[in-house]
Amino acid sequence: MGMKSMDELALHGGQPVRTKPWVSKYLGSEEVGAEEKDRVLQVLNKKRIFRYLPAAIETSECSALEEEYKAFLGTKYALGVNSGTSALICALVAAGVGPGDEVLLPAYTWVGSAAAITLVGAVPVLCEIDSSLTLDPNDMAKKVTAHTKAVLVVHMRGISADMDAIIAVAQERGIRVIEDVAQANGGTYRGRMLGSIGDLGCFSLQQSKVITAGEGGMLVTQGEELWQRAVLYHDGAGYQFRFTERKIPAFPGQNYRLTELQAALCLGQLGKLPAILERTKANKQQLVHALRQVSGIELSPVFGTERDLGVSLIFYVKDGTSAHWVSRALTAEGIPAFHVYDPQEKDQHIYTNWEFLVGKRDPWGGSYPWSLHPAREMDYSQDSCPRSLGLLNRAVQIHLNHLATEEDRKDILAAIRKVTAHLGSRR
Numbered sequence: 001m002g003m004k005s006m007d008e009l010a011l012h013g014g015q016p017v018r019t020k021p022w023v024s025k026y027l028g029s030e031e032v033g034a035e036e037k038d039r040v041l042q043v044l045n046k047k048r049i050f051r052y053l054p055a056a057i058e059t060s061e062c063s064a065l066e067e068e069y070k071a072f073l074g075t076k077y078a079l080g081v082n083s084g085t086s087a088l089i090c091a092l093v094a095a096g097v098g099p100g101d102e103v104l105l106p107a108y109t110w111v112g113s114a115a116a117i118t119l120v121g122a123v124p125v126l127c128e129i130d131s132s133l134t135l136d137p138n139d140m141a142k143k144v145t146a147h148t149k150a151v152l153v154v155h156m157r158g159i160s161a162d163m164d165a166i167i168a169v170a171q172e173r174g175i176r177v178i179e180d181v182a183q184a185n186g187g188t189y190r191g192r193m194l195g196s197i198g199d200l201g202c203f204s205l206q207q208s209k210v211i212t213a214g215e216g217g218m219l220v221t222q223g224e225e226l227w228q229r230a231v232l233y234h235d236g237a238g239y240q241f242r243f244t245e246r247k248i249p250a251f252p253g254q255n256y257r258l259t260e261l262q263a264a265l266c267l268g269q270l271g272k273l274p275a276i277l278e279r280t281k282a283n284k285q286q287l288v289h290a291l292r293q294v295s296g297i298e299l300s301p302v303f304g305t306e307r308d309l310g311v312s313l314i315f316y317v318k319d320g321t322s323a324h325w326v327s328r329a330l331t332a333e334g335i336p337a338f339h340v341y342d343p344q345e346k347d348q349h350i351y352t353n354w355e356f357l358v359g360k361r362d363p364w365g366g367s368y369p370w371s372l373h374p375a376r377e378m379d380y381s382q383d384s385c386p387r388s389l390g391l392l393n394r395a396v397q398i399h400l401n402h403l404a405t406e407e408d409r410k411d412i413l414a415a416i417r418k419v420t421a422h423l424g425s426r427r
Contacts, residue, residue: 009422010332017415018334023408025399027280027311028211031272032265039264049260052239061263066218069203072270073196075220077227080263081234084182084204086256087217088116091200092150094221094229095176097122100372101149104175106135107385108392109154111348113180114357121369122149123378126351129388131300132307133157133314136387137165144169147376150176155184155194157397158280158309159302163189163197178202185210186273187309195220200230205262210276210311211269213262277309279402283409284310287400290413291315296420313398313412314340317423320393326419327396333415336399341392350392352382 008014024030043049043061051062066078081087097103099121105113107126117124125148128139133156140151151170153161170177177198181187185203187194195201200223203209205216219234221227228248231240236253238246288304291297298316302308317323323339330337339345346353355361358380362368370378382389398412 007418009329009419010334011329016332016334017418018411020334022334022336022399023401023403023405025401026208027276027401028209028269028272029207030401030403031269031276032212035268036265039267040261043260043264051257051260051263052235052237052242054242061260061267062258065258065263065267068267068270069218069220073193073201073220075196075201076222077220077224079219079227079230079234080258081217081219081256082258082262083215083256084180084202084206084209084217085112085116086234086254087202087204087219088113088152088178088180089119089254090219090230090234090256091178091202091221092116092120092122092152093233094200094219094226095150095178096229097149097176099369100147102145102147103149104135104140104143104151106154106156107351107388108133108156108349109152109180110182111354113152113154114351114354117152118356118362118369121372123147123369123373123376124357125378126380126385128385129156129391131298131316131391132159132162132302133300134159134161135166137162137169139387140166141169141173144173144175147373148173148175150178152178152180153198154180154182155187157314158184158187158311160184160187160189160194160307163192167197176200182206182209183311184309186270186277187307189307191306196222199223200226205266210309211266211273213258213266216258216262216266276402279404280310280400281308282310283400283402283404284308284313287313287409287412291416294417294420296423297416311400313400314395315416316391316394317396317420318394322423323394323396326423329419329422330396330398330415333418335412335415338397340395340397341389343393350389351380351385352389354380 010016062080069078101122103117114124128136130136179198179201181195182204201220203218205213233253234256285304327337327339360370
């Protein structure tokens, strides 16, 4: 039996481009080391694990993390919470979003974005995305109604949304802008830090994010009243107001408090973030530059620009069948790849897989909040955002991180070139 051909696809028994394991998909957690261990041990040694003890708030790890975020983003206020979803819920409440209101959001985001909206009694209104994978400002403008209270802008896959166009629409129509920066911590848009551009910014500190506490979140804003409303909702006991004058009427809240251990674990990671992102951006820029010369694939104009953190490589092929085949072929070549919208999968980033939304179901067997206005039709079918589904169906994704080397980039390029050369004759 002869040698396996390098030109023959591994999918068909040929020699794969790469045989060693792919780099981890995680970022900040790969950098966790002695500093984080020391900080966590200091909390245990202090035996102060709860943030809001009656005295010495200035020694709180949560307060220190909030100060880091304020300095990093240039915002006046920050609030640590126990998850990115909690940050979104608090931001919506802070913005006055409530029962019967409508909130615009992109068709491509994590399910938590839509869940947060319904959990405050508001109705999600889906908007199309464009090739950047973020909210299409033109479709957003078409979806605004007299009931629209806010837009939830998601900076998806490390790519910033078109904030100037979005804010122009929001200001014209008098709606709040909430940024979901869970997947783009440290990103910028025209030199401005993501999360500091809209009325409120929300971050996740879950493990797959750029920096992490395992679970956790952060809310930022320039508005004191917005911050106070978020503070009260994240802690119904209002412990923060032991140390700060409350300037708003009391209302019931939840318990979304961040722990001292989580904050200690995350403290200092913002200092590591620029070096991490410098490498992810450089990797992505070099890959995009090379891939623009490869026939058979498409790349958004924003990929590899300032708006792109480089934490994910996504490209488009001609149709869903091709995307499914390319993802399988690349994976066989040793480069794990994913068909972004495979109707057979249940990826919770795509609205057609949010069962509660499609079925308009609440936790109690009813249809709240849609039942508040039964005459107001909300369409969550495949027909509601066909352009988004069509785009995602043609998309192939490869996870990137700061640990990717020149050799890794060469393997990606070699595998993509090899696979796309066979696109026309695939079987």
